[in-house]
Amino acid sequence: MVTMKQIAERTGVSVSTVSLVMNHRDEGRVKPAIAAHVRAVADELGYRVNPMASSLRTNRTHILGFISEEVATTPYAGGMILGAQSAASQYGYMLITVSTDGGMDEDEEIEALQRYGADGFLYAKMSNRVTEVPRRLNDCPLVLVDATDPDGLVPSVEPDEYRIAYDATRRLLDAGCGRIAYVGCSEGGMIAQQGRLAGYRAAIEDAGRKFNERLVVNVLNNGPALEAVSDLFDWERPDGFFCFNDARAWYVYECAARRGLTVGRDLSVVGVDNHRVFAETLSPQLTTVELPHFEMGYWAAAKLISLIEDRSLDESEWPSTTAPMPPLDAGIPAKIHCRLIEKESVVR
Template identity: 75%
Template sequence: MTTMKEIAEQTGVSVSTVSLVLNDRDAGRVKASIAAQVRDTARKLGYRPNPLARSLRTSRTRILAFVSEEIATTPYAGGIILGAQDAASTLGYMLFTVNADGRVDEETEIATLKRYGVDGFMYAKMSNRYANVPSSLGDYPVVLVDATDREGRFPSIEPDEFRIAYDATKRLIDAQCERIAYVGCSELMLAQDGRLEGYRRALEDAGRKFDERLVVNVLNNGPALQAVSDLFDREKPDGVFCFNDARAWYVYECAARRELTIGKDVSVVGVDNHRVFAETFSPQLTTVELPHYEMGYWATCKLVSMIEDRDLSDLQLPHTTAALPPLDAPIPAKIHCTLIEKESVRR
């Protein structure tokens, strides 16, 4: 195992200088050129810090906690955890995850994580909603993921719900659809509010009037199919923006029953890029990909920047489908999601 002494000998500096650089305490103490040389040498020699020694020295364990609701057990949202894990590894941290979906007591799990000495918490929800952060986390660095703190105490990261709907609706407008419907969600959440407003604004910016008759808000059940069927009979839409890919199934079903062709007679855009739906529908569904990986990666970087009180401006960011916002972005930080073109929109 490479030691600091070996790095010092290779670079011709003292062990204390190497220690300052590799512990990120070199700012204002070590010349930038020397610090760069030390880091380059450490990388070439395969230096890995001793986490136990570092924790004793800094009173930090370099362990982060990820407390989620449903995310760990939902396949397509698991990208949040993957992004958080990749960022943690890059920054020299370990990630503990806890799924608090009602089958375990959230406060008990948080207390256990505290006993392990975690340095900070990520607190995540499904489908972007307001969250009440447990009071037991009040004295820790906390970042919310796919949620907004109801009391405004903690930073958070979420999809730009307004832009999701605006971009999707504009795509249907550009496809020359005349009667564009919105199949939304009847559950109260930030995602529904933002997407309905984005749909409305895109129509208005194109010189069209918002028509409530073209909006149905449903859950995932039999009555939802009936509501979308009634929409087809009553309003005869030629374009439909759906709250998510699952709701697009109702549109495909209703079109098939009326011998309408998706991508020709009716254009459809969903949200999620969920493999079960977006890749198995025929024709394949044009959809907006939610930035699960990006949210997890950003949240970890934000949390570490809070723990270490530094801006991480030297961090090499990975290539992602959607661009990551800066760590100092206004809160809640929003990610502009990417529309994935497939076959369900008339060209």
Template identity: 65%
Template sequence: MVTMKQIAERTGVSVSTVSLVLNHRDEGRVKADIARKVRATAQELGYQPNALARSLRTNKIPIIGFVSEEVATTPYAGGIIQGAQDAARELGYLLITVSGDDAATVEQEVLALKRYGIDAFIYSAMSNRVVTIPQCLADYPLVLADATDRDNRFPAIEPDEFRIGYDATTRLIEAGCANIAYVGCTTPGPIIAQRGRLEGYRAALDDHGREFNEALVCNVDGNEEALRAVEHLFAEQHPDGFFCFNDSRAWYVYECAARQGLIVGKDISVVGVDNHRVIAETFAPQLTTIALPHYEMGYWAADKLISIVEHRDIAPMPNPLMLAPIPPLDGEEPVKMHCVLIEKESVRPQ
């Protein structure tokens, strides 16, 4: 673990000066250029504040509350919690997570957190959606992850759904696919992901001189009815490329291809979304997919929240778990997080 003494030796100042800077008590006491040098050295060396030491000085352990709508029980969205926890730990905070599936339960959990002295929160949804912030959170420092506030009052980060559709479709075009279908999602009410990914699909076609064909859009829910709809798409439109709303829907494409004697990755190409390891790595051939940045969104949200609480700039620290770079904390909100395409075997070679 990097110590203040090591930072002091590297920068040529006293340990007490380093302590003043890293505990945000340097204003008027340490020259600005020296403070910048100390902070830059601390970041370069990977210094992490000692939460226990801070708690002994202040008689309070700094804690963030993570309030979720079903995130804790969603296997591939749980990375949001991991990212928030890692960022909080690096900055000397603890993270306590609670989950609820209705407003009353969320309020009960939040009240419990407040009894622990928690007064800053991250709020997250199971999937990217517009949410109404519970009144019990409205008067506290709050950041949203994988969700946006209906009233746009709070900082938020979400996947760049348009870029997902654009990048997936562009990859299929670059692979030489001439007739690209979109296997989308149909559920009651508007879905941010569905709208954004479809718009990205259309824009990529347009930018590459392709005409949009409504008949190549197949929105499905699940089970036998969805399989029949994708079979009809194969029979009527003969696509050679498929952009799927998520990895689960790619299964219908794989199944229909097998029934018709077509080889995925050779006769047709498929791109999914989620990088759901159980699906993407179980399919044969393995599914090329776009990874949703759950870990990165949680990490950004914690850094953003702590920067608000401590009234200071924070530079996110990259680590091996990140597939995409963390956006700046002061970006236009809601911040759109880039999602990385993971190349596997379901897109035929160029």
């Protein structure tokens, strides 16, 4: 087993200097060139941090708790958890994930993570919403993922909902659509709905057009949603549709087919999610905005570690991602600008 003493002997620095570098406490204390040399030699020798010894020295377990509701049961869980796990691993932490779906008691799950000695917590939701922070987490290092607390005081990360809608609607305008409808979400408390409606309206007005409330329908799902979109077709005859998500885009495809219209030829549609099921099922393939689940998970874990260790992290080591991640000192909430993925559902 390689020791810090061996690294010190090889590099010609003190053991304390090696300790600062290997425990990520070298910033402002060790010259960057020396720190880089120490890390290179440590990698060459195959040095691995001993988590138990590190815990005794720092009074930290290097465990992060990931608490999710309506995340682990969705197709997006993998990306969000993988992002958080990637950042945790990069900075020497382990991620323990618990889900409060299916009747699991949230307080009990949080208490269990606290018994394991978790140094901090990620609290994740789906579909970006305002959420109350559990009282058991009030005095813990905490970052919200795809959620915001009512007072906007807890560090959080979310998609830039306004830009999602603005970019999608702008794409439809650039395609020559004259009457662009918004098929939104009628569920309450959704930051995503508020931001996307605002972005849609702004894009319309910035193009010199008047916002038309009759071109907006907010729906949930199933029969009533299909009926509302069908009425929109018959009463307003849009030639472009921006949909809150890919699932709602399906209603547009269905209504178009019933009227003998072809998406991508007779009308244009843009969704949000890049949902694998819809991406592989809808024909023509749906142009959509991909949500940054990996990026949110990675950023949140990196932010949490920076809070735990009270230091900045070297962003130059961050992975290359589809959407650029904001700096860790971004405001609350930190917003990620999402990428629009061109497929076949917009008229060329």
